[in-house]
Amino acid sequence: MNMKQHARLSVAPMMDWTDRHCRYLHRRFSRHVLLYTEMVTAPALVRGGALHLLKHSPQEHPVALQLGGSDPQELAQAARLGAEAGYDEINLNVGCPSDRVQSGTFGAVLMKDPGLVAECCAAMIAAQPREVTVKCRIGVDDQDPEAVLPAFLSRVAGAGVGRFAIHARMAWLHGLSPRENRDIPPLDHDLVRRMKARFPHLHISVNGGVESLDQAGAMLSSGLDGVMVGRAAYHRPAEILGAADRRIFGAAGPDVTPEAAARAMLPYIEAHLAQGGKLHQVTRHMLGLFAGRPGARAWRRRLSQGAARAGAGPGVVEAALAEVSGSTATAV
Template sequence: MSAESEKEGVSELHRAARLSVAPMMDWTDRHCRYLHRLLSRETLLYTEMVTAPALVRGGALHLLDYAPEEHPVALQLGGSDPAELAQAARLGADAGYDEINLNCGCPSDRVQSGTFGAVLMKQPELVADCVAAMIAAVDTEVTVKCRLGVDDQEPEAVLPDFIEKVAAAGVRRITIHARKAWLQGLSPKENRDIPPLDYPLVMRMKQAFPDLHISINGGIDTLDLAEELLAEGLDGVMIGRAAYHQPADILCAADRRIYGASGPDSDPIAAVHGMLPYIETHLAAGGKLAQVTRHMLGLFAGRPGARVWRRVLSEGAHRPGAGPELVQEALAAVRPEAA
């Protein structure tokens, strides 16, 4: 890749990162991402975290599977060994991912025991070594997602030091979850809600590092708030649970409101019809309907018929032989003439 085309690719990716759907374990798999892409052509999508050991030592390359339609799509890696992460990044780049992201924010016990995720906030020099090795291994952009700090760390002190070290190693784009992570005393679920949000600190990091592309994550549940944060000077907004549980509310108008696209907003009913051939292909390959439809339950959140839509899919998708006709039956509850 020429330097000019590489620069152009990074510029396009930075534009896509104005809005992204957060990597979420057990949620943002390839079926979920395919649905999200039907709702927004522009939003940057992320995989679930994939551990470098699983790819490099375990040979679990199926974890890298995705549909070409998902682009722009980023691979999030977990790990703390620079050489192993470099190998994993190379596998991700070879698979065609648009970005390789290093997880320095996940607070789960499993992540802590593997010395990666949020616990890496305590070792910025190691993170710098990891991203430097990854950057040296691939042409694909390498990014970092982090927290404000962990446990008794003082975010005002540790966060700028962390950012300075990873930036010196070559990272140009960082997503900051605007909460600390308490590795002792709070569960992973509690870590998503209990530590207070500190958006002003993330704003100050953008002011302190104006040349970096800085995105904010945590507690953002509407496009209105996303637009406010972008207007205040942040480069990107990452939305997690709201984009999963109410995908139409977040993604249907995103192309117009966040990216200035012309044309009508996307429609969740059209997205359901777009999922039907995908479901048929998945079933023909031996997959189960529920593996796809579990990500579609919130598609009509807040709309008439949403409860019946969820019930039909939840109760029926696990039954032997369940297929696209069940989805059409559920859709009839939302708008009878649409099925």
């Protein structure tokens, strides 16, 4: 299966969430879903030498590195480092609206300068062998997305980018927080569909507001090439990812249960602790495993409280699993 096929369903890059432990957990549910790192800034890698940010497990593949930056040569160096570290794809962030990102002149503010984005992508493509992709918004501030988005796609595609993930919301760089920018600007999935019709040669994934596999399947059936799911995949991984291989990729079952995924994490947790890690660094991503199931509240309570204690180990997960399997409580 090639990367375009994996990109039929992907988990969005999310700061403070999609770290290597989260990605390892998500891979327990699906062999085929494309995973993304948190955004890593090119200056941190190139100027700061923070190569530890590139660490990942071989079991995470297929996995893409998302970079943030606006200097073509610096991004080229960062992309090369990412390829050397073994990532399957290098993605440029043109969608994050946070103040910190804006101050570095990258993220969503780059929607205002498609020429610079094209220059950055061309440099990244020339520097290393992995495919370079872009995650963007439909526009920022007072831009007209009907005019801005096709011009952006055309210019950046001309630099050699063939795959885009489009967050189907405007980004307001002033007046809305990053959290508000994920919810308040209205979604325009139809605009993304029109972009696919206008640029049939491009691989276009839609991002934003996708809450279920049914919705993802409908979007794929409508002609889009891929669907990128964010918070729903993080908070309800079993619901979104557990049946993804069968329903989205046509693989044989059975679907992965949250119990099976939790038990598959135990050897990983043991190895993490043996290397000096803390239990909560892994289990904080596991709190939503049983979302919507009886005992979900007991699972979260036992896991969150137990993982914070000194010397906490895999037994905390085993005890939490015992509560879920024996619970008749109402799901919360």
